[in-house]
Amino acid sequence: MANKEITSREDDYSKWYIDIVQKANLADYSAVKGCMVIKPWGFAIWENIQGQLDKMFKETGHVNAYFPLFIPKSFLSKEADHVEGFAKECAVVTHHRLMNNPDGSGVVVDPSAKLAEELIVRPTSETIIWNTYRDWINSYRDLPLLINQWANVVRWEMRTRLFLRTAEFLWQEGHTAHATQQEAVEETKLILNLYADFVEQYMAVPVIKGVKTANERFAGADDTYTIEALMQDGKALQSGTSHFLGQNFAKAFDVRFLNSENKQEYVWATSWGVSTRLMGALIMTHSDDDGLVLPPKLAPTQVVIVPIPKPTDEINEAAQKIISELRGKGISVKYDNDKKKRPGFKFAEHEMRGVPVRIGIGKRDLEKNQVEVARRDTKEKQSLPLEGIADAIQQLLENIQNNLFEKALKFRKEKTTKVDTWEDFQKVLKEKGGFILAHWDGTTETEVKIKELTKATIRCIPLDNEQEKGTCVLTGKPSKQRVLFAESY
């Protein structure tokens, strides 16, 4: 069926990505420019991401709250770097009422309903939150304050891509307040590690942890920590950030506390977030030309059972038995007993949607007390005995999870290159892509120059970076460590 076919990665990577998103029923374009509709299958994956992260946040002492969608315009300008970073992409609410157009052609904005102060649709919530924290924090006994919110935010982007960059997106944003600098820095790193663990262990996407250069830092942060993943086309995707905000927002919003010595101090802050962009990382890391490939730990349905060629009493009975065994082990399973679709159609459909394991049950299988088990990641099929099937499937799901991570890690290793000359830098970037480890003289001028010349940016300075004397790949000036370059999304 032509309309179900996916553009191959080789032909057009960008088109391939869009095909997967749409044909695997993850998301669709909406009537609003730059905004997408997240469809049930895509949203179910996001819910799994949310569920696990939320659990991890709570295990580390964080609690959820909710702050307003609208931010008074004046708030945004209180932190100079912050406003500079976000001003260019803010949606602004100016009126609060519509009226019938006198000419009868529908409704128009009622000019008499102009807001006294315009409201910004939050691009991020630091300002409204710190304005609130001022009232909540009086003493060191109120600290630390460890709050997260799940929310939507709006950033009016010039150009959008499904999941990777949309005008509105879903995310979580943590905002914490601490009595000491050290504690805030520790919080920033705690979350960075939490993100890295989640992305690697649940999404099966290997990441490099690092710190951003001054140039790439979050607007208003003293330090931005990041996890960077490598996509199949050799481009990097920033997958989560954790910011040490110093006392910048505390000073801007006058958030002080009395320490144990009865002295006023400004509090130390962090903020951190991951967004529905993670969906993009998930899709681009594992999927193939047959569709989406999902890691078992995040798949809304881990196992699908397909009766071959159609459900009979005998097959239904065998399927029900397997279903209850699998569910007993906490494995999510769907029995696709739709009589109107043929097996081949179902196979293709579930492969498109990335269901990790498919069990086929036919008369011939049952005669031999076995079923056909197919794994999505390698597309291998094998016959397994009904006896002990649940254990075997559980094992298989673990194998798939591990295989996806290992495969992605191997790919990243192959696509990570150390280069020492400017010629090699350009050549590797152009011909091979991926991550490049190279020396850099530490100046923003050089960083910007390299970006102008090659489109590559410094993704991060990897943590625990090996210290190694060298010379900057562009300027030849001395450098004491390599940094991670790549073209990025």
Place this chain on the structure above:
RNA sequence: CGGGGCGUAGCGCAGUCCGGUUAGCGUACCUGCUUUGGGAGCAGGGGGUCGCAGGUUCGAAUCCUGCCGCCCCGACCA
């Protein structure tokens, strides 16, 4: 904001250059029969403000003018 492309049935498209039957094809959908271990076959059927608004013309999906929308590439960004 610059460059490119597109707008015709739910989806994907042809038809537009060079105006002229009842606007067509694939797929999806509905009905029936036959099929059924990798996206079934045959037959019949329903579904259209040809993006919008003007204009030219006996006649416009097609020509002219204006507008709107979306996608892709680039600058900006999670």
